[in-house]
Amino acid sequence: DVKVTQSSRYLVKRTGEKVFLECVQDMDHENMFWYRQDPGLGLRLIYFSYDVKMKEKGDIPEGYSVSREKKERFSLILESASTNQTSMYLCASSPPTPGKGGYTFGSGTRLTVV
């Protein structure tokens, strides 16, 4: 079964810490994405990548950075965690064009910043 795996299901970090969220996909997909989901705000795109070492800002990139050194791995970095970054983080991957299929999402990482 094809899969997107996120390294942690639950995470608690302190304000000011540097946080790494890891995502790995086994489908050889070109595109990878990081979203966050908050009650009442829905899913919002943070960053995406359409190729190794390539990245594009999404709708809410402030306070985040990403890294894609290998095709299968896409990391989200919170440089200095803040309480307003407490959220559910979802990683996804997709084929290069919408006609080839849909996104596959991971199970999510629920991050709490205290």
Next chain:
Amino acid sequence: DAKTTQPNSMESNEEEPVHLPCNHSTISGTDYIHWYRQLPSQGPEYVIHGLTSNVNNRMASLAIAEDRKSSTLILHRATLRDAAVYYCILRDSGGSNYKLTFGKGTLLTVNP
């Protein structure tokens, strides 16, 4: 991505068919219609997609209007496990087609 309009919520009974509508009057000729669903405490799950013709897969059927300005996701026999938020999303096959923009979707309640 072009805009879609879905009802906020719908209700169904178990083992009955469910028709989830989506309006996309500004759809362009290169837009694919994608459907996703999100079960409680899980990430969204791809359901089905289509361009012009009706589509069937093991999860659902997608009926696309002839003018493509609307579509309907059909669950042939709803089960309690189908209770979820269903999202209808348009994805352009040309240009910058990387992003998937989620609206508020339709919350489907399935009654036993």
